Amino acid sequence: MLSVWFASGLFLRVLSPFEVLTMHTKKSQGDQGALRRFHGSPGCYKSQPVPTDPGEEHEDRIKKDKSLITHDDLFERVAREAKTKATFNRVVDVFSKRDIRRRGHVEFIYAALKKMPEFGVERDLTVYNKLLDVFPKEVFVPRNFIQRMFNHYPRQQECGVQLLEQMENYGIMPNVESKVLIVQIFGDKSHPMRKYQRIMYWFPKFKHANPFPVPLQLPEDPVDLARLSLNRIANDLDAKVTVYQMPCTDISESGEEITFPHVVGIQSPDQMELLAKHNPNRPVFVEGPFPLWLRKICVYYYILRADPLPPEEKVEDSYDPERCFDYPLQLDLDLDRDMGDDDSFDVEDVDEGPVFAMCMTSQGDQATLNQWISGLQETNPTLGRVPTLFRLEAGPRELQGVADPGPGYREEGEEEAETDIVVEEEHQRSQGVKQ
Amino acid sequence: MNINRLIALSKSVQFGKILTSNARHATKEVNLPHRTIRTHARNLAYAKDLFLGKVNKAECFPYPEIGNEELEEINSFVAPVEKFFTEEVDSKRIDHEAKIPPETLNGLKELGLFGIQVPEEYGGLGLSNTMYARLGEIISLDGSIAVTLAAHQAIGLKGILIAGSEEQKAKYLPKLASGEHVAAFCLTEPGSGSDAASIQTKATLSEDRKTYLLNGSKIWISNGGFADLMTVFARTEVVGEDGVKKDKITAFIVERAFGGITSGKPEDKLGIRGSNTCEVSFDNCPVPVENVIGEVGGGFKVAMNILNSGRFSMGSAGSGMIKKLIEMTAEYAGSRKQFGKNLSEFGMIQEKFAVMAQNAFVMESMAYLTAGMMDRPGVPDCSLEAAMVKVSDLLPIGCLIVVCVVVSKLNDGIGVLIGYAVVGEQGVQERTKHTPLRCPSVEDQRGGCVVAYPTPTLTNVFSSEGGWICVSEALQVLGGLGYTKNYPYERYLRDCRILLIFEGTNEILRMYIALTGMQYAGKILTGKIKEMKKGNVGVAFEMLGRKLGDALGRKVDLGLTGMDGVVHPGLADSAKKLEQNVAHFGSTVENLLYRYGKTIVEEQLILKRVADVLINLYAMTAVLSRSSRSISIGLRNHDHEVLLANTFCTDAFFKNNYWLTQLQRNSPENQDENIKKIAREVLEKRTYVCSHPLDRTF
DSSP states (O other), rough: HHHHHHHHHHHHHHSSSHHHHHHTOOOOOOOOGGGGOOOOOOGGTOOOOOOOHHHHHHHHHHHHHHHHHHHHHHHHHHEEEEEEEEHHHHHHHHHHOTTTOOTTTHHHHHHHHHHHHHHHOOOOOOHHHHHHHSSSSSSOOOOHHHHHHHHHHHHHHHHHHHHHHHHHHOOOOHHHHHHHHHHHHTTTTTHHHHHHHHHHHHHHHHHOHHHHHSSSSSSSSSSHHHHHHHHHHHHTTTTTEEEEEEEEEOOOTTTEEEEEEEEEEEEEHHHHHHHHOTTTTTEEEEEEEEEEEEEEEEEEEEEEOOOOOOOOOOOOOOOOOTSSSOOSOOOOOOEEEEEEEOOOOOOOOOOOOOEEEEEEEBBSSSHHHHHHHHHHHHHOOOGGOEEEEEEEOOHHHHHOOOOOOOOOOOTTTSSBOOOSSSHHHHHHHHHHHHH | OHHHOOOOOHHHHHHHHHHHHHHTTTGGGGGGTTOOOOTTTTTSSHHHHHHOOOHHHHHHOOOOOOOHHHHHHHHHHHHHHOOOOHHTOOOHHHHTTTSSOOOHHHHHTTTTTGGTTOGGGGGOOOOOHHHHHHHHHHHHTOOOOOHHIIIIIIITTTHEEEEEHHHHHHHHHHHHHHSSSSSEEEESSSSOOSSSGOOOOOOEEEETSSEEEEEEEEEEEEEETSSSSEEEEEEEEOOOOOOOOOOOOOOEEEEEESSSSEEOOOOSSSSSSTTEEEEEEEEEEEEEEGGEEESSSSSHHHHHHHHHGGEEEEEETTHHHHHHHHHHHHHHHHHHHEEEEEESSHHHHHHHHHHHHHHHHHHHHHHHHHHHHHSOOSOOOOOSSSHHHHHHOSOOTSEEEEEOOOOOOOOOOOOOOEEEEEETTTTEEEOOOOEEEHHHHHHHHHHSSSOOOOHHHHHHHHHHHHHHHHHHHHHHTTTHHHHHTTTTTHHHHHHHGGGGGGSSSSHHHHHHHHHHHHHHHHHHHHHHHHHHHTTOOHHHHHHHHHHHHHHTTTOEEEEEETTOOOOOOOHHHHHHHHHHHHOOOOOOOOHHHHHHHGGGGGGGHHHHHHHHHHHHHHHHHHHHHHHHHHHHOOOHHHHHHHHHHHHHHHHHHHHHHHHHHHTTOTTOOHHHHHHHHHHHHHHHHHOOSOOOOOOOOO
C-alpha cells in the first residue's frame, strides 16, 4: 500500500496541476516545465494585500517568477479562460485530489487567498470553507500537553489564521462548517480556533451597529439609486421623492440622438413651509454638486438653499395668549429654570441658511437643474417670484485627476459640470469625449 | 373663619403702603382705601390653595346641602325623567340604528330636558348645578341622549346664555329651551381642537356693514346634522389698538335658516352612536351683525368660557352609570354558580365590586361637592364693598396695577365681572363693565387675580377615567357574556370611552389643572424663591427647618381634626393623611417652581403628576366632607360610607406619596428620562424598534 501511495504521489508530482487542468480543458499549453513544480518558502506571501493596481500586480509576478512558487501560475492559467467561481473551485479540487498528503497546501492557500478577489469569490463563504478543507485533517491537532503548550505547526496555524483574517476583512462570517473544519484540522484550542471564536464574538455585535446601513446591492437603475441616496440625505420620513424627468433618449428631427438626463428631487413638508415663508426679495441658490459615497459608488447631489436670515429680519414667534382654548401655553412668571436642572449643553450655534430641497441628476448643467426648479414651482408657488441663482462647481472633475480649472462659479451656458453617477463611467465617457 | 378674606385684608393693608410710598404720583386716589371692592372671596379657590399646602376648609366643609323644598323639587323632576328613561328609551335600538327616534326626542322635550339650565323667564327649567347633576345621573344612562343634550345646552346654547345680549336671549332662548330648536357648537376645524390658530373659517363684513358672510367648514359637530341654531366661531378682521389689522376670533349665532349651510354625512362612531356628529360647511352664509355674541374679536374668551363651564355637565354622568352597572352586575354575580359556589364568593370578583362602589362613591362626592360650591349663593350684597383681591405685590411697583373684581353669580361657574379699577400713575380710574366672564379667564387676562379654580375639571378627569375602569370591570365579571351584544355592557364600554376624549381630552385637562395652579402658586411664591436663589439666609433657614421638621416626622396639622375640626373623629386618620399629603404637595410645588420656574410648561410628565395628585387631594376632601356629614346627621348606611372613605383615602395617600416622591430631584422612582427616550426612539423611526425575538445574527 505504502508503495502505491508513494508511486501515485510521485506520479502526481510529475504532473503539474496546470497540466491536469489542461487535460480537462483540452487546450494547448505553454512551456511550463516540470522544474517549476518545486515548492519554495511561502513566507513572503503572508498578509500581502490584495493587489488592485495592474502595474503593481505585474511587478509581483516578476518577483514570483524569480521565486520558486508556482501556485499563482495555476490560477493565472485558469484565469485566461474565465475568472469564475467554478474555475476557482476546479483549481482547488485539482490541488486537493493531486496529493493525498496535500503537499504544499500552505502555499497553495496563500496563493488562492490572493487570487480570490480576481475571481470574484472574495465574499463567498463556501469558497473559504473549501479552502479550509484543503488542510489535511487531524495531522496538526496537538496530541499531548507539550505540543499544546508550544506552537504546534506554526506555519499551518498561521495560514489558517490568515484565511480567517481575510474573511474578516471582507466581512464574511464563518459558519458551523468552518468551525467543524477548524476543529478537525487544528483542534479546539488552536490559534485558528481562537480567531474563529473572536470573529464569532465580535461580528454579530457589529453586524447591526450602523444605524444607517447601505444595502449590499445598490440598485442599478440611476433613478432608484438617486431615490435611495436622497432619502439617505434627507433623513426625514415625511420627505417626498419626485421624479421630475425619467432618463430617456430621443432622436431629434435632425437625426441627432438627444439624451435626457434623469432629474430626481426630494422635499419635505417642513422644507416647503420654510420656502413658503421665504422672503421673495432674497435670492435662493442652486448649489452643487456635492459628493455622496455609497459603498464604492460616488453620486452627486444639488441643493436649493438660501442665506441665513440677517438678524434684523428675524421675527420671534411672539406668544399669543389667545392661542389655546384649554390651558395657558406660557406661565406669566418671573422665574427661570434653576441651574441645577438645566441639562442643556452650551453649544455655539452656527447660523446656517435653510435648505429647501435637494436633487440628483446625471447631468448637472443649468438647463437640467432648471427643469428641477420649474418642477418644484408646481408645489412651491413662491419659487416663481424668488430670483434663483445657480452656483455650480465642477465637482467630479477633480476626482478624475484631469486638469481642472478648479472650483469656481460658472456662468450660464458654459461647459457643464460632469456629474455622472458612477465614477468609472464618468472616466470612460470623458475619455470618449476627448477622442 | 375665612382664610382667603384674611389674606385679602392683610394684602390690602400692604397695598395701601405701596400706594403711599408711591405717593408722589398717587395723591389723588385717597378714596381708594374706602373703596374696598369686594370680590366673592370664598370662591372656588380651594384647589388652588392646595398648591400652597393649605386647606381652605371653609370651602369644602361642611358638605353642601340643599333645602327640603329644593330636594322635593328635584325629586319631582327626577321621578318622571327616571320613568321615561327606564320605560321609553330603548338604548339598544338607538345604538343599533344610530339614531334617536323622534318620539324619544319629543319625550325629552316635553320633560323640559332641552332647557335644564335656561332661566325660567326664558322658558327653561332654570335648575341649579346640583339639580343638573342629579338629572345628569339619569340622563347619562343613555350615552347618545346625554351627548345630544350636552351638545345642545352645555355648549351649544351656552354662548347665548353667558355672553349673549338681552335681545339675543329673548329671541333665541325660549325656542331652544323648549327643544323646538336644537343648538350645536361649531368650533373644531380640521387641524386641532384646542389650537385657536387652526380656525380658518372666515367671516367677512358686507359692504353695507349689516351682515357677515361666513365661509369655511367645521368638523365633528355634535347635532350638526339637524341643529337649527349654531354657535359658530370664525375669524374676523379687527383693527387693534395700535391700528394694525388683525384676524381675531368672533362668535356668531347662526340659524340654519340663514342659508348656505350644508351638513355632511354623520360620522360612524365607536360609541354614542345615536348622537349625530358630522361636518358642517358654510358657504357665504349671511349672518346679521346683531348675531355676534359678545364683542367682535372677543370670540376666544367666549369659546374658553363655554368650554370651561361645559365640562361640569359630565361630572355626575359617570356615577349614575356605575350605580346602574353595580346593580346589574351584582345580580349576575349573586346568581351565577361556578364550582358549586356563587361568583360573589370569589375574592377577585369581590374586588371588582369594591372598586366600582368606591369609584361611584368618590365620583358622586366630587360631583355634588363641586355642584354645591358652584351653587352656593354669592355675596349677599353685590355692591362694591367687601374684600379686595389684590395683586399689587405681585407686580413690579410703579407699573399698572389692575384690580379685578369678580362677583360670582356662580350660576354655572361663571363670574360676572362687574367692575375693575385701574390704578396707575394717574391715580385710580374706575370702570364698570357687565361682561360675564369665566373666572379663570379674568385671571388670565389680568394676571394674578385670585379667582375661581376649575374644580369641575378635576371631577371630570376623575369620573371619566374611573368610569372607564368600572365599566370594564363590570364587563369582566360577566366574562364572555359581557363581550356579546346580548348584554348592554359592551355598549356602556363604548359609550363611556368618549368621556375621556370630548370637551378637552384628559391630557389637555390635566395641563389645565396643573398649569392654572402653578400659575397661582408661582405668583405668590416668586418673591420667596427669588430671595432663596439670591442666597437669603433667613429664607433658606426657614426652608431647611421645615425640611428637617418633615424628616423628623413632625405632625402636620391643618385644622381638619381636633378642636376646630370639621372632619368627624371617625375619619380622623384619613383626614390626617390628607393633611400630610397637602403639606407635602405644597412643598413639592414650591420645589418644582424653584427648579423649573416658568419652563415647567414644557415638563408635561411632571405636570401630569401634579394634576393627578391634585385630583386625588380634591377627591379625598370630597369623600371626607361627605361622609363626615353623613355620620353627623345619621344618614342611612353611613358606616359604609366611612368604610369607603377610609379605604379610598388610604389608597390615594400612598399613591400621592409615590407620585410626590417621583417629583423630587434625582428620585430613583422617576423614570421620566427613560420614558422620554423610549418614546423618542420609537417616534424617530415611527415604528416598533426592537428586532423580532426569533431574529438571529449568525
